[in-house]
Amino acid sequence: MKREIILYKSIPNDLLEQLTNYFIVHQHQLKSEMDDYFISDLQRVEGIIGSKLRVDQQLLVQAPRLKIVTNMSVGYDNLDIEELTKRGIMATNTPDVLTDTVADMVLGLLLAASRRICELDQYVKLGRWDENIGEHLFGVDVHHKTLGIIGMGRIGLAIAERAHYGFKMKIVYHNRSTHSYAEKNLQANYASLEELLKVSDFILVMAPLVPETVKLIGEKEFSLMKETAIFLNGSRGELVDETALIHALQSKKILGAGLDVYEQEPISKDSPLLQMKNVVTLPHIGSATKDTRYQMAKLAVENLIKGLTGEVPPSLINPDVLKNNSKKENDSDG
Ligand SMILES: NC(=O)C1=CN([C@@H]2O[C@H](COP(=O)(O)OP(=O)(O)OC[C@H]3O[C@@H](n4cnc5c(N)ncnc54)[C@H](OP(=O)(O)O)[C@@H]3O)[C@@H](O)[C@H]2O)C=CC1
Numbered sequence: 429m430k431r432e433i434i435l436y437k438s439i440p441n442d443l444l445e446q447l448t449n450y451f452i453v454h455q456h457q458l459k460s461e462m463d464d465y466f467i468s469d470l471q472r473v474e475g476i477i478g479s480k481l482r483v484d485q486q487l488l489v490q491a492p493r494l495k496i497v498t499n500m501s502v503g504y505d506n507l508d509i510e511e512l513t514k515r516g517i518m519a520t521n522t523p524d525v526l527t528d529t530v531a532d533m534v535l536g537l538l539l540a541a542s543r544r545i546c547e548l549d550q551y552v553k554l555g556r557w558d559e560n561i562g563e564h565l566f567g568v569d570v571h572h573k574t575l576g577i578i579g580m581g582r583i584g585l586a587i588a589e590r591a592h593y594g595f596k597m598k599i600v601y602h603n604r605s606t607h608s609y610a611e612k613n614l615q616a617n618y619a620s621l622e623e624l625l626k627v628s629d630f631i632l633v634m635a636p637l638v639p640e641t642v643k644l645i646g647e648k649e650f651s652l653m654k655e656t657a658i659f660l661n662g663s664r665g666e667l668v669d670e671t672a673l674i675h676a677l678q679s680k681k682i683l684g685a686g687l688d689v690y691e692q693e694p695i696s697k698d699s700p701l702l703q704m705k706n707v708v709t710l711p712h713i714g715s716a717t718k719d720t721r722y723q724m725a726k727l728a729v730e731n732l733i734k735g736l737t738g739e740v741p742p743s744l745i746n747p748d749v750l751k752n753n754s755k756k757e758n759d760s761d762g
């Protein structure tokens with residue numbers, strides 16, 4: 429008898445076929461919240477695969493047979509890992525396969541914000557290009573400037589490499605631990621958060637969303653930045669106090685911003701950020717290329733199949749589950 433799973437994000441047909449070879453697949457189109465059909469299927473399924481859905485105690489009490497939650501993203505701030513581990517449920521994500529694609533996008537944001545690419549694209553398209561542009565429309569240089577990266581992990585490093593090799597930028601970074609590869613190969617310098625904010629021309633937030641990083645960048649942090657600084661967020665909106673960001677931009681405490689993520693997504697249509705020419709706003713598209721989204725779905729499918737057929741999923745977030753589950757089995761044998 430085939431086991432049952434829920435798929436709540438669309439995936440390419442060949443990958444769907446892989447899933448249906450193993451499982452009865454209940455497909456759902458969730459907007460953001462669970463609906464009654466989803467809750468009813470949750471009672472029976474052993475795996476769920478998708479992205480963004482908040483998986484916490486409230487969901488898990490409705491899923492008595494669940495063994496694996498397969499996130500189709502590298503960030504897993506939507507998963508309550510402690511609760512999942514306590515219940516012996518595996519959690520997986522999709523690291524590495526999206527690293528270069530997200531790094532490319534962040535460089536795009538950086539260039540667009542510094543060279544005013546979106547603003548000047550509109551200038552041309554709206555028929556305002558009548559003579560050579562004046563100084564008031566000049567941008568700022570990127571090459572040889574200092575890029576401060578908060579969260580030098582897989583994606584942070586790929587961005588640092590592009591900035592170092594491609595644009596001869598100086599790299600400073602802030603993590604909880606030091607990154608010897610970046611220091612040795614890219615001459616990156618570790619800095620306290622405060623120091624990084626003071627010395628950087630471009631400040632990029634690339635750390636994960638965890639309780640300690642909520643509103644990591646607020647009014648005080650913006651006040652430490654250079655007036656010529658460009659602020660970039662490629663990780664999660666909640667790491668930044670958006671009201672403080674808006675205030676910093678309105679009061680010209682910083683020069684501009686490039687944003688892929690927001691406190692609320694989709695961003696409210698009346699957000700002041702949408703009225704600012706010196707802010708580049710993207711709709712959370714870090715990994716959104718055909719190839720990379722395919723690779724993410726493929727890895728997620730592999731995680732799910734392996735997790736439910738007795739193998740270790742390649743990107744298991746909470747390996748303690750395996751230890752705890754095998755201890756439980758041994759205890760019940762003995
Ligand atoms: N915009 C988009 O579409 C995308 C956004 N993302 C976001 O990017 C994030 C990073 O992904 P990835 O690079 O693969 O993850 P990694 O885990 O490889 O890197 C995260 C880095 O952040 C550092 N970090 C963790 N906590 C803190 C902290 N409190 N203060 C400072 N640094 C910290 C970690 O270093 P240390 O442990 O030493 O502190 C680590 O090096 C994801 O969690 C996701 O939220 C990812 C993909 C696409």
Ligand SMILES: O=CC(=O)O
Pocket residue numbers: 500501502503504526714715
């Ligand atoms: O935001 C996207 C992710 O993969 O995390």
